[in-house]
Amino acid sequence: MSDRDITIGQYMAKDTALHRVDPRLKFAAVAVGVVMIFIYSGWAMVAFSVLLLAVLAVARLPLLAVLRSLRTVWVILVVTFLLQVFLTPGEVIWQWGFLSVTDTGLYNGALFSARVVLLVILLAALTMTTPPLALADGLESILRPLRYLKVPVTRVTTVVSITLMFIPNILEQSRRLVKAQTARGADFESANVLRRVKDILPVLVPLFVKVFHDADELAVAMDSRAYSGGEGRTRLRPLKIGPVEAVLTAAFAAASVALVLL
Amino acid sequence: MRESAAGCGAGGSSIRVEGLRFSYPGSSTEALRGVDLEFRQGAFHALVGRNGSGKSTLARCMNALLPPSAGRVLSCGIDSASAPDRREIHKRVAMVFQDPDTQMVGSTVEEEVAFGPENLGLEPAEIRRRVDGALDRVGIVHLAGRQPARLSQGQKQLVAIAGALAMEPSFLISDESTSMLDYTSRRKVVELFMELTSAGIGIVHVTHFLEEAALADSVVILDGGAVAGRGAPAEVLSDPVRLRELGLDPLAVTLVAYELRRAGHQVPGDVLDVKELVSWLYA
Amino acid sequence: MALRLSLENVHYSYPLPGREDAPALTGADLAVEPGEVLCVAGSNGSGKSTLAQVCAGLLLPDSGEVLYGDAPVEGRAGLREFRSKVSLLFQSSEDQLFADTVAKDIAFGPKNHGLRGGELEEAVRRACALVGLSLEELGSRSPFSLSGGEKRRAALAGVLAMDPEVLVLDEPFIGLDHTGRELLKSTLERYREERGASVVIVTHELSDAWGLAERFALLSGGRLLKVEDKSDLLSGEVELSSLGMKLPQWGELVRELLGSGIAVTDPSDPRMIAGAMASFREARGE
Numbered sequence: 001m002s003d004r005d006i007t008i009g010q011y012m013a014k015d016t017a018l019h020r021v022d023p024r025l026k027f028a029a030v031a032v033g034v035v036m037i038f039i040y041s042g043w044a045m046v047a048f049s050v051l052l053l054a055v056l057a058v059a060r061l062p063l064l065a066v067l068r069s070l071r072t073v074w075v076i077l078v079v080t081f082l083l084q085v086f087l088t089p090g091e092v093i094w095q096w097g098f099l100s101v102t103d104t105g106l107y108n109g110a111l112f113s114a115r116v117v118l119l120v121i122l123l124a125a126l127t128m129t130t131p132p133l134a135l136a137d138g139l140e141s142i143l144r145p146l147r148y149l150k151v152p153v154t155r156v157t158t159v160v161s162i163t164l165m166f167i168p169n170i171l172e173q174s175r176r177l178v179k180a181q182t183a184r185g186a187d188f189e190s191a192n193v194l195r196r197v198k199d200i201l202p203v204l205v206p207l208f209v210k211v212f213h214d215a216d217e218l219a220v221a222m223d224s225r226a227y228s229g230g231e232g233r234t235r236l237r238p239l240k241i242g243p244v245e246a247v248l249t250a251a252f253a254a255a256s257v258a259l260v261l262l
Numbered sequence: 263m264r265e266s267a268a269g270c271g272a273g274g275s276s277i278r279v280e281g282l283r284f285s286y287p288g289s290s291t292e293a294l295r296g297v298d299l300e301f302r303q304g305a306f307h308a309l310v311g312r313n314g315s316g317k318s319t320l321a322r323c324m325n326a327l328l329p330p331s332a333g334r335v336l337s338c339g340i341d342s343a344s345a346p347d348r349r350e351i352h353k354r355v356a357m358v359f360q361d362p363d364t365q366m367v368g369s370t371v372e373e374e375v376a377f378g379p380e381n382l383g384l385e386p387a388e389i390r391r392r393v394d395g396a397l398d399r400v401g402i403v404h405l406a407g408r409q410p411a412r413l414s415q416g417q418k419q420l421v422a423i424a425g426a427l428a429m430e431p432s433f434l435i436s437d438e439s440t441s442m443l444d445y446t447s448r449r450k451v452v453e454l455f456m457e458l459t460s461a462g463i464g465i466v467h468v469t470h471f472l473e474e475a476a477l478a479d480s481v482v483i484l485d486g487g488a489v490a491g492r493g494a495p496a497e498v499l500s501d502p503v504r505l506r507e508l509g510l511d512p513l514a515v516t517l518v519a520y521e522l523r524r525a526g527h528q529v530p531g532d533v534l535d536v537k538e539l540v541s542w543l544y545a
Numbered sequence: 546m547a548l549r550l551s552l553e554n555v556h557y558s559y560p561l562p563g564r565e566d567a568p569a570l571t572g573a574d575l576a577v578e579p580g581e582v583l584c585v586a587g588s589n590g591s592g593k594s595t596l597a598q599v600c601a602g603l604l605l606p607d608s609g610e611v612l613y614g615d616a617p618v619e620g621r622a623g624l625r626e627f628r629s630k631v632s633l634l635f636q637s638s639e640d641q642l643f644a645d646t647v648a649k650d651i652a653f654g655p656k657n658h659g660l661r662g663g664e665l666e667e668a669v670r671r672a673c674a675l676v677g678l679s680l681e682e683l684g685s686r687s688p689f690s691l692s693g694g695e696k697r698r699a700a701l702a703g704v705l706a707m708d709p710e711v712l713v714l715d716e717p718f719i720g721l722d723h724t725g726r727e728l729l730k731s732t733l734e735r736y737r738e739e740r741g742a743s744v745v746i747v748t749h750e751l752s753d754a755w756g757l758a759e760r761f762a763l764l765s766g767g768r769l770l771k772v773e774d775k776s777d778l779l780s781g782e783v784e785l786s787s788l789g790m791k792l793p794q795w796g797e798l799v800r801e802l803l804g805s806g807i808a809v810t811d812p813s814d815p816r817m818i819a820g821a822m823a824s825f826r827e828a829r830g831e
Contacts, residue, residue: 011369013369013370013407013409131368131369131370131373132367132369133367133368133369133373133377161367165367168411169363169364176635177641179598179603179635180633180635180638180641181641181653182603182628183601183603183628183632183633183635183704184632184653184654184657184703184704184707185628185629185653185654185655185656185657185658185707186653186657187657189621201643202643202644202653203643204643205643205644206640206641206642206643209640209689210640213640214363214364217359217361217364217365218364218365218367220322220327220359221357221359221364221365221367222367222377223327223352224325224327224352224356224357225352225356225377225378225381225425225426225429226348226349226352226353226378226381226382226429227367227377227381228349228381232381232383233380233381233383234380234383234384234385234386234389235376235380235386235389236372236373236376236379236380236386236389236390236393237386238386312722312723312724313692313693313694313720313721313722313725314692314693414589414590415589415590416589441719441720442589442719443589443749444588444589444749444750444789444790445588445749445750445786445789445790445791446588446786446789446790447588447589447789470722473794506723509722509723509724510722510723511722511723511726513794514793514794514795514797514798514813514815515794515798517815518798518815518818518819518822520815521815521816521818521819521820522819522822522823525819525820525823527823527826536794536797536798536801537801539798540798540801540802540805542822542826543805543822543825543826543829544829
């Protein structure tokens, strides 16, 4: 039970303005944000970070829980940071053997890491304030035009929503399996990397089998409740773009773009 | 909650299973080998049998989740194979599964219960009425805003039942919905089923607890994909020798009554309950 | 031969980010006597699975102690030693098989404990015999091709192959039908006898362990209320329904009979109960 709470960007039910924003608007805002993050540098980036923190505050998301999402990408973060730092030419600040750190390298490394961090926070803010079903519904209505290109939009969004719903399930299953294999003498605490890699197999195989099985069960349960994708579906709380939400989103997007001009 | 059981309509108020056969793709053995049964609306039916006897397969065929390989299933007069829209079956025959964790889709209890009616394309006001009605019926109005993942197992299963009832079905099929629950939660679910039958809903409860089956109006025993026994609990559950042959665990009371009869005592053949057996001492 | 396994005032909480920790065990005391079958019974959410994992050294208490024999379980080496003597069969163990053949899966545990060659083969063979799986027939098959009941037995064999002195089982009966239950019960009984092992059955269903366990530890709200033998349970001192549990029908019957002054020594033997009832009626008739 409690294991479920330690998850990546898992939806947190709260009643805030941001939770109420139409998922389609959120997708639009996130899209603007993602593009901007790759354009920003220097002070614009700092300002955007502040803006993002403000968004988190409005949504009453605990910063710690948001930052925890970074655990999934920390390896990428560290590796790319080091690559940038050591491999970018520029004025050498520090040298050790063939390794040299340059000023441009440090700057690029920091910039790149900041981008990854901001991206993760932005996406976490989306998934933590939007229930998986609402995400699927929002995504479906945005992708609807693709139907004319024969893209199976409904299926895609159903798969996306089931995947999102399954993240906590997968994490919990893997924890259980690690414990079960520990009980059979597997040594996950070993410092020996080879041994640890070898011990992952007994977790991965049953994890996949179980997750596929559960996903199948969920699909059957959804089917029995007349789910056939978003088509013909209505909502208890219909998606609607109210004035407050529209203004909020527009302000976010405008601020994001304006920061480039800084 | 408005009484919802009127829904079956002119097609007859039953689920009729006729010569039903089913094989899973890639499997050489038949999971169901010619099953003929009728389940009435407003009655509590128990479906029992050993592992692999075909209970779950039958349950899924009745909800049009599996198409018959041969024979047919008529739910409220609608043939599940030729229904223009399977939704027509899902509206009338709702289902609850064993593991509440793999049937939840909503982020709040309210959203979870609303899922079915939303799929039926109903107006928001009607969805609201159904959600409130179903939560009230199951007695969990106070949980409406909670996250399903944070509830206890028993509460989760009640949410799942509310989600099924929000479809306002004529039948509710429970596929071992009590097998992971503790006694208190299980009793709550079975009592709820009994209440629902008096509101006109037909219940088909797949279970391996014969004590639960003993509370039903009628019991069906499956074995090897075929019907191995059917009738009132007193008829079907009181022969321990036969039950053991079918891989079932007879009730303690029927085992003792059986021993008494073997020793030449006159014990009524339909005793299922402790009090009844003890009253024999003084008869 | 097993030693005494005891938990003393064990507390355990699951950490929840941004909120208060969720306590699962709040001062649990338990002693598993050498060679006994003990049933730990509690409703959903009473802390059963946590207790099972603490018993097997897979969760370390926040405070309190786990002792094996007289020695507290401490340090990495101590923990490893403890884990090699106490094994846990997890809930839904049938979902935890992974190897490409049944035999390899069963060999996983003993191999991790350093067994090789003939010794390893012997451990696998013995475990298969204990659970009633034919190694010749099923050993080279994929575990995923087995039926549900066979998978559960293969998983149990994987644990028994490690030859534990104390065997802890978390909800081992869920989903098994009558035949599967009887098979499991006789396997546990046989293992206890042959190995002198202690067996701890953790369950929400008293009837599961009724014919098997001598003592019942009742768990509620993360605390062990009481350890009782069957006659205590039958005398009805503890209100089982307030703990989310119920006596099996056997127990209810025997309790009713006690009310009429009929005492039965084995509360799960139909012939004995029938005999006692018959003589009561005859005595009344005279």
